[in-house]
Amino acid sequence: MNVKATLFVKTDCRDCPIRHRAVCSRSTADELEILDRMKTYRTYEAGQTIIWAGDQVQFLGSVVSGVATLSQTMEDGRRQMVGMLLPSDFVGRPGRESAPFDVVAATEVTLCRFQKSAFERLMVQSPAISRRLLEMTLDELDSAREWMLLLGRKTAREKIASLLSIIARRDASLHLQPISGNVEFDLPLSREAMADYLGLTLETVSRQVSALKREGIIELQGKRHINIIDFATLLNETGDDTDGGIWT
């Protein structure tokens, strides 16, 4: 487990790839100026723990690239992922001393970090940031609650189909492509991570993925590259309302 050299290449906020979706998306030019001076980039390699549950965390920030996971572990080792942090998502909570969950880099992850205390001071002065953060937090709460339906009520097959469709949808929106018919992408998660996310064992995940492949709903290239033959067919397997439903 060698620690790679940290990248400190600083992008100007105006050229930031997550500019339009992150906490700072509503900020005025002068606020952005302040943030620009405050920020530091930091890159974590895949598998590295960014924050341990219970830690006193001195920074907050946004995911610029890569995928990080939020998870919780019981004493006997049972683990549940409780959130997935994607580019533009916010890490850490203003006004809290310690972190409630582990934050782990699922792929290589770059964060745009701010000193916690300084960011908190800025929040008091500039309502744009706190308002945007409220909005983002409400969104996260909604998706956490959708996830609760999945965990509590869906079958293994529905869980897998839901996860694939969510990743596909997100990947498509990242590349600004419409979601229809054939969709291809790389899984950012290992089978074990998928299991932790879905409340399953990794064996069950593997079996269900194989089943979807056997039935011609998806194709695999290697273990991580997925090709969804027809997106609508996959959606039918999620258990969600496919026609006329409200998609968030």
Place this chain on the structure above:
Amino acid sequence: MNVKATLFVKTDCRDCPIRHRAVCSRSTADELEILDRMKTYRTYEAGQTIIWAGDQVQFLGSVVSGVATLSQTMEDGRRQMVGMLLPSDFVGRPGRESAPFDVVAATEVTLCRFQKSAFERLMVQSPAISRRLLEMTLDELDSAREWMLLLGRKTAREKIASLLSIIARRDASLHLQPISGNVEFDLPLSREAMADYLGLTLETVSRQVSALKREGIIELQGKRHINIIDFATLLNETGDDTDGGIWT
């Protein structure tokens, strides 16, 4: 359990029982004045749906008394509760057109309601309210995530023990009593509602409650009144870290 006549008695904000915990808890005297004039009380009887998922909702507000539930239903009838709203909890989301989940009164519920548009305008002017709302939303997100661990990884018995201990803890804090040894309270939820909350069937809930009773961990008087013989013993059944853990 007779349905009481709806109360329209308007309490002065300064005498409000949830004053110190609700959205308005950080508000200045003049803000409170405005809120005082804006608010209307409304009482819903047990079982009544306060908001349907997908509704255009014209109001926001706080739970003053009683227990409401947030839930989601799949086409085939599978249902998952995704939140429990207790006195001082906030209902509705500023800046959103439609409600994502059903809100149902589990017991008789009284809301302190505000016109949505007016409240949103007030939020822009007064950072105290939006900041408090952010804080509350972050708290809700944390508890939603704890609930995800329960749904994804805990056994039926652990789920029941967890639910009982949470209700007990909350009930104790409401009555400002310490949680130790013997704890008594009334369940605000039917067996079915408990099942919806825990991602179980009502039969399994019933069996597990009976098992805890048989083993002398709890006593029942009727179906709803619970007497926890020794709180620590119950905690041992939750699967949570009982010693030294961080209790949120």
Place this chain on the structure above:
DNA sequence: CGTCGGCTTGATTGTGCTCAACCCGGGTGG
């Protein structure tokens, strides 16, 4: 070439679901 980690597949087990009968208490109508 061997090893190691991530993944797949198989056999068996067990927890919680399903279907079904029954209980209990409260309210209603004859």
Place this chain on the structure above:
DNA sequence: CCACCCGGGTTGAGCACAATCAAGCCGACG
């Protein structure tokens, strides 16, 4: 007043789905 019903809850028997235990595969890397 009793008989009845009805809704919420309990209990039982059998089953199914996912967990567990176990073996083996595949590709990367030394």
